[in-house]
Amino acid sequence: MKVSLRWLKESVEIDQAPPELAEMLTMAGLEVEGLEHKGQGLDNVTVSKILDIHPHPRADRLSICQLDAGKGEVSVVCGAPNISKGMVVPLALPGTTLPNGMRIKESKIRGELSYGMLLAEDEMNLTDDHAGIMVLPHDLTPGEPLSGAMDLEDWILEITLTPNRIDCASAIGIAREIGALTKKPVTMPDIRFETSDKKIDDLAQVTIIDPEGCPRYSAGLAEGVTIGPSPFWMRYRLHASGIRAINNVVDITNYVLLELGQSLHAFDYYELGDRRIVVKRAELGDVFTTLDGQDRDLNDQTLMICDGQQQVAVAGIMGGLNSEITENTTTVLVESAYFSPTSIRRSSKWLSLATEASYRFERDIDVEGTAFALKRSLALIARLAGGVVAEGIIDCYPRPWSAPEIILRVDKANEFLGMSIDKREIVDSLSGLNMEVEEQDHNKLLVKPPAFRGDVTREADLFEEIARLVGYDNIPVTLPLIRPTEEEQPELSLRDRCKALLVGIGFTEIITYSFVSPQSADMLGAEENSDLRSFVKLLNPLSQEQSVMRTSLIPGLLSTVRLNTVRGQTDLRIFEWGKSYIQGSEELPHERNILAALVTGMRSRQTWYGKLQEFDFYDIKGIAENIFEELGIPEPEYGRTAPKEGFGPREYARIFSSGTEIGVLGGVSKETLAGYELENKAYILELDIDALLPLVAWVKKFTSLAKFPAVRRDISLIANRSLESAMLIKIIRGMGKGLIESVDVFDVYQGEQIDPAKKALAVRISYRSSKRTLTDDEVNTIHEKVIGEIRRQTGGRLRDGSPHTD
Numbered sequence: 001m002k003v004s005l006r007w008l009k010e011s012v013e014i015d016q017a018p019p020e021l022a023e024m025l026t027m028a029g030l031e032v033e034g035l036e037h038k039g040q041g042l043d044n045v046t047v048s049k050i051l052d053i054h055p056h057p058r059a060d061r062l063s064i065c066q067l068d069a070g071k072g073e074v075s076v077v078c079g080a081p082n083i084s085k086g087m088v089v090p091l092a093l094p095g096t097t098l099p100n101g102m103r104i105k106e107s108k109i110r111g112e113l114s115y116g117m118l119l120a121e122d123e124m125n126l127t128d129d130h131a132g133i134m135v136l137p138h139d140l141t142p143g144e145p146l147s148g149a150m151d152l153e154d155w156i157l158e159i160t161l162t163p164n165r166i167d168c169a170s171a172i173g174i175a176r177e178i179g180a181l182t183k184k185p186v187t188m189p190d191i192r193f194e195t196s197d198k199k200i201d202d203l204a205q206v207t208i209i210d211p212e213g214c215p216r217y218s219a220g221l222a223e224g225v226t227i228g229p230s231p232f233w234m235r236y237r238l239h240a241s242g243i244r245a246i247n248n249v250v251d252i253t254n255y256v257l258l259e260l261g262q263s264l265h266a267f268d269y270y271e272l273g274d275r276r277i278v279v280k281r282a283e284l285g286d287v288f289t290t291l292d293g294q295d296r297d298l299n300d301q302t303l304m305i306c307d308g309q310q311q312v313a314v315a316g317i318m319g320g321l322n323s324e325i326t327e328n329t330t331t332v333l334v335e336s337a338y339f340s341p342t343s344i345r346r347s348s349k350w351l352s353l354a355t356e357a358s359y360r361f362e363r364d365i366d367v368e369g370t371a372f373a374l375k376r377s378l379a380l381i382a383r384l385a386g387g388v389v390a391e392g393i394i395d396c397y398p399r400p401w402s403a404p405e406i407i408l409r410v411d412k413a414n415e416f417l418g419m420s421i422d423k424r425e426i427v428d429s430l431s432g433l434n435m436e437v438e439e440q441d442h443n444k445l446l447v448k449p450p451a452f453r454g455d456v457t458r459e460a461d462l463f464e465e466i467a468r469l470v471g472y473d474n475i476p477v478t479l480p481l482i483r484p485t486e487e488e489q490p491e492l493s494l495r496d497r498c499k500a501l502l503v504g505i506g507f508t509e510i511i512t513y514s515f516v517s518p519q520s521a522d523m524l525g526a527e528e529n530s531d532l533r534s535f536v537k538l539l540n541p542l543s544q545e546q547s548v549m550r551t552s553l554i555p556g557l558l559s560t561v562r563l564n565t566v567r568g569q570t571d572l573r574i575f576e577w578g579k580s581y582i583q584g585s586e587e588l589p590h591e592r593n594i595l596a597a598l599v600t601g602m603r604s605r606q607t608w609y610g611k612l613q614e615f616d617f618y619d620i621k622g623i624a625e626n627i628f629e630e631l632g633i634p635e636p637e638y639g640r641t642a643p644k645e646g647f648g649p650r651e652y653a654r655i656f657s658s659g660t661e662i663g664v665l666g667g668v669s670k671e672t673l674a675g676y677e678l679e680n681k682a683y684i685l686e687l688d689i690d691a692l693l694p695l696v697a698w699v700k701k702f703t704s705l706a707k708f709p710a711v712r713r714d715i716s717l718i719a720n721r722s723l724e725s726a727m728l729i730k731i732i733r734g735m736g737k738g739l740i741e742s743v744d745v746f747d748v749y750q751g752e753q754i755d756p757a758k759k760a761l762a763v764r765i766s767y768r769s770s771k772r773t774l775t776d777d778e779v780n781t782i783h784e785k786v787i788g789e790i791r792r793q794t795g796g797r798l799r800d801g802s803p804h805t806d
Helices: 005-009 018-027 171-182 232-240 248-260 341-351 356-361 367-384 410-417 423-432 459-470 490-504 519-523 554-565 617-631 670-675 689-695 725-734 776-794
Strands: 002-004 031-038 045-055 063-068 073-078 088-092 107-109 112-114 154-160 195-199 205-208 216-223 264-268 276-281 287-289 295-297 303-306 311-314 332-338 388-391 394-396 406-409 436-439 444-448 572-582 590-600 602-604 637-639 647-657 660-668 682-688 711-720 740-749 758-767
Touching: 002 005, 002 171, 002 232, 005 154, 005 171, 018 031, 018 154, 018 171, 073 112, 171 248, 171 423, 205 216, 205 394, 216 276, 216 367, 232 248, 248 264, 248 356, 248 367, 264 311, 264 367, 276 332, 303 341, 332 367, 341 356, 367 388, 406 410, 406 459, 410 423, 410 459, 423 436, 423 444, 423 459, 490 572, 490 590, 490 617, 490 689, 519 554, 519 670, 554 572, 554 590, 554 682, 590 617, 590 689, 617 647, 617 660, 617 682, 637 725, 647 682, 660 689, 682 689, 711 776, 725 740, 725 758, 725 776, 758 776
Parallel strands: 195 388, 205 276
Antiparallel strands: 002 154, 031 154, 045 063, 045 088, 063 073, 107 112, 216 332, 216 388, 216 394, 264 332, 276 303, 287 295, 303 311, 406 444, 436 444, 572 590, 590 682, 637 647, 647 660, 660 682, 711 758, 740 758
């Protein structure tokens, strides 16, 4: 929302400097994002008068203008089509730098000296008009600085509004806020105009068939209108507010929109069939051509403005080509209505069409303000377009609005704000916001908010208004009183431990949207009955790309990799802690806490002492083992089964502990990588936090250093290639009788010296007792049993010549 400071000063007295005003509004909840000083850069642009015009001797389309520049006569070459003798025009003298960066200097154009440049409005960033040289009022004095002569200097405040403060999407709305904050009265715009002896009821009719969609419709009529350009002051304000000028009548409707926040629409009266307006819903399959020339497919929920024969506008969004204001229009019917916010929001979404009007109607404008805004537009039409206004207005308002009644407790307000505000100060503050306040007793106030404050519906809303006016910066900073709870939250503690560990080994945490596209399941290769397709669908999604809740964190990780890859960052270690949402048979979805980590690219950079090393399966497995060691997860096991969606078939494992599946890890499938346009391999670890929680060792126990020496034995074994080292370790530990301290696989060989279907494994076993020193005989006895059990369960054999004792 952009608003002119000069415009605000027409409604309320403002003593603050622009930066101070911006700070005051920001602290009151209306964030001023920017301040633009208009009229700057025009110091060397002066008023001049064309004394004479001669054709350029060497250019058919150029003229030589002799100008009175105030301090003397100058000659300027100009090619504008609208210049004439006696015109008063702006002259940029040599040395001037225009807002667009152009620097004016004395030069020769086709051999003729030009002392400066005559300017159009857009060249000075006053409006977007470039049809010709700007024509100034005849009473201006040549040589006078243009900025001062035309009173161009102004400040534009760019204000960011929260959705509930649509009442401030207008100059009057901001002026009301300033008035409340500074305790200054607010003056409303002039709506006085003379009327003809013709009554509007004899000229037009309005029928509301759908009062739910249109609770109020006001209309007025002006005859004898002359369509033409708006005066400069109006075009200047519209341009500063970001709206393009079209013609005087259309500009008036836009001007009132910015001034009062009420969207208006002007119809060519003689293009309305039967000279009547009918408000009703469209029928499914209807097609309507809007002002932008686009054919719009309507549904049966789209509220339409019709005449006696056809549709003429999409209610609250955009008018139609068949009734627009043209240069031939002489009689205008002006619409000022209130439409249901829900109806407009649905229609805008359906049509994929958002306008200044729909922005306001969607957020619930002032239902009581339609008649005032209508009269303001009619007054401007009479003044600027020569219109003669018909007597009276049509105002269809079947169910008039009544103000809600809210009980405000003074002690509760002070308790809520942590302050001691006097009741009289509260009454004055709320009254300054145009609220009716009645004292019920020493503690209670009955408050009735105005219609333009539809966001104030309960006592807590009044607390907020009091806080705004008192000043958020005046509220003392205190810590809230919180009752301590004995309930522990293990999930939060686990999250912090996991995050600290991953960050410590070089990972970066990411946070992605919980809203994803349904195609995310396709990208992972999910089957039709997969949980990955059990989406929770959003009723009102922002877009198709964010229309369902995620069923996995993997799409977010891969999307982040793609985003970084296109920016040249291919070596990544990232993780996310978040929820997945699976829609089951119950009403609420099944939510799971998930920790997902991904590595891709190079593990280390090339240096003089080392080579480039790419991440592989064992890197992601090592990260999992680091987490399990930190959390004290007992004996995690890795099992090879059919891979989960999104993972490749070769490098993949499911993770178990104490018989419970706690996660998966592996390489992303080639198909999934191709779907995300990724070339480098990527490896993912996904842990089910809810399954992991019961297994976590929350207290770390100290184990004293061993008092007795260890005895180590190595085994070199040839076994089938399908044998997993985890099974081998399990067999060894099972035979240890509590005397095996550790088992480590320290070598694996597959090559020409052994059968291609076999592999060689080298295992080191450490035997130790916590009570005594083990003898060689004890160790040899257990070791031989271990070897025998390995042979029995795996079919493996010791390598020839391989020692199995120290």
